[in-house]
Amino acid sequence: MSDATPLRLPDDDLFGPDNLPYGVFTTEDDPDLRRIGVRYGDYVLDAGAAADACGSPHTDLLQRPNLNPLMAAGRPVWQAVRAEVRSWLTSPEHADTVTHNLIRLEDVTLHLPFEVADYVDFYASEHHASNVGRIFRPQGEPLTPNWKHLPIGYHGRAGTVVVSGTPVVRPQGQRKTPDETAPVFGPSRRLDIEAEVGFVVGTPSKQGERVPQSAFREHVFGVCLLNDWSARDIQAWEYVPLGPFLGKSFATSISAWVTPLDALDAARTTPPERTHPLLDYLEDSAAGEPCGLDLRLSVSLNGHTVAEPPFSAMYWTAAQQLAHMTVNGASLRTGDLFASGTVSGPEPRQRGCLLELTWSGRDPLELPGGERTFLEDGDEVVITAWAPGPGGSRIGLGEVSGRIHPAV
Numbered sequence: 001m002s003d004a005t006p007l008r009l010p011d012d013d014l015f016g017p018d019n020l021p022y023g024v025f026t027t028e029d030d031p032d033l034r035r036i037g038v039r040y041g042d043y044v045l046d047a048g049a050a051a052d053a054c055g056s057p058h059t060d061l062l063q064r065p066n067l068n069p070l071m072a073a074g075r076p077v078w079q080a081v082r083a084e085v086r087s088w089l090t091s092p093e094h095a096d097t098v099t100h101n102l103i104r105l106e107d108v109t110l111h112l113p114f115e116v117a118d119y120v121d122f123y124a125s126e127h128h129a130s131n132v133g134r135i136f137r138p139q140g141e142p143l144t145p146n147w148k149h150l151p152i153g154y155h156g157r158a159g160t161v162v163v164s165g166t167p168v169v170r171p172q173g174q175r176k177t178p179d180e181t182a183p184v185f186g187p188s189r190r191l192d193i194e195a196e197v198g199f200v201v202g203t204p205s206k207q208g209e210r211v212p213q214s215a216f217r218e219h220v221f222g223v224c225l226l227n228d229w230s231a232r233d234i235q236a237w238e239y240v241p242l243g244p245f246l247g248k249s250f251a252t253s254i255s256a257w258v259t260p261l262d263a264l265d266a267a268r269t270t271p272p273e274r275t276h277p278l279l280d281y282l283e284d285s286a287a288g289e290p291c292g293l294d295l296r297l298s299v300s301l302n303g304h305t306v307a308e309p310p311f312s313a314m315y316w317t318a319a320q321q322l323a324h325m326t327v328n329g330a331s332l333r334t335g336d337l338f339a340s341g342t343v344s345g346p347e348p349r350q351r352g353c354l355l356e357l358t359w360s361g362r363d364p365l366e367l368p369g370g371e372r373t374f375l376e377d378g379d380e381v382v383i384t385a386w387a388p389g390p391g392g393s394r395i396g397l398g399e400v401s402g403r404i405h406p407a408v
Contacts, residue, residue, distance in 0.1 A: 020082060119336075122340055123152040124317075148274075149279070167405045212281065227383055229253065267294045269292040272313060291318075
């Protein structure tokens with residue numbers, strides 16, 4: 001292979017052979033044909049075409065228009081396909097075939113990589129929950145009495161999960177400030193972000209069965225970045241007593257790339273110390289491997305970095321969330337998406353939403369283009385992340401971006 005080959009990547013490339021995230025793409029010459037791709041550097045491998053050319057027994061799964069059939073096939077197949085793809089991209093005997101099926105990233109259009117079945121959002125950061133409690137209940141306890149005993153969550157709208165780059169239209173709804181006697185209707189004035197990590201379910205479960213933490217790897221296919229856009233003023237008026245609804249359901253953006261769970265083995269880390277005894281199904285002190293993940297997020301607003309939230313600080317792990325989500329017998333479906341909730345750390349610069357970063361608008365952010373408390377029309381938010389990889393390398397998680405469009 002010459003130095004010019006796309007198969008030869010710099011050692012510090014975030015999308016090398018230890019990563020290999022999956023996505024779905026089309027090309028300009030065939031815009032109706034959705035294909036499964038694997039990102040490799042600044043290229044996309046047409047996985048179905050490569051599988052066919054290399055005689056893979058998994059060709060059919062890789063020639064589907066989305067990832068759902070592959071995700072439903074189960075972990076042994078995930079591991080086998082991942083090993084095949086790595087071999088195709090790194091073995092000299094496949095170089096010519098694979099190079100023929102590599103497309104420049106800039107020449108493809110990326111789509112929602114899987115069909116979302118159900119969507120659940122959690123509230124797993126103690127730092128985020130405590131800050132929100134201090135903002136809204138300054139005279140009370142920051143955390144609610146149940147917070148240290150279970151991972152709090154709510155069901156969202158699967159139909160409004162969109163791929164990175166999709167415009168976000170400013171939502172309208174009812175708002176009421178404390179000094180108003182009646183609500184008014186109009187565009188949200190306190191539009192916010194929530195920097196999160198999403199977990200994508202592959203293997204389903206039967207209704208009535210519980211999924212223990214020990215089965216996490218058997219059910220979760222991979223990880224994506226997620227922005228759960230939030231209209232704080234609509235949310236504040238509607239959420240008592242049943243919780244988030246229209247203030248959340250208008251849009252949730254996810255990255256176009258799903259990173260396989262096995263790519264994050266080197267990022268495994270011990271979660272924060274538990275301060276309250278946990279019930280058996282949530283107890284993880286004797287887990288065979290650390291259940292936290294060392295993911296380093298970065299949030300930019302109009303090209304200016306405003307926060308760097310550490311996922312390692314999350315109190316509740318994804319395995320605990322999965323166990324709690326199914327402890328009542330609720331079933332898993334292929335394509336279920338559950339999100340971590342806002343990722344925030346202990347430092348002001350590590351807060352994963354504008355509500356915290358500006359302390360509910362009291363302390364505006366100073367940006368090159370002017371102050372910001374909440375999002376204005378035309379603002380663009382980009383969330384990126386990386387994780388430790390084997391041998392000191394880094395694993396990149398595909399970015400999730402969105403630009404605010406005016407209300408309609």
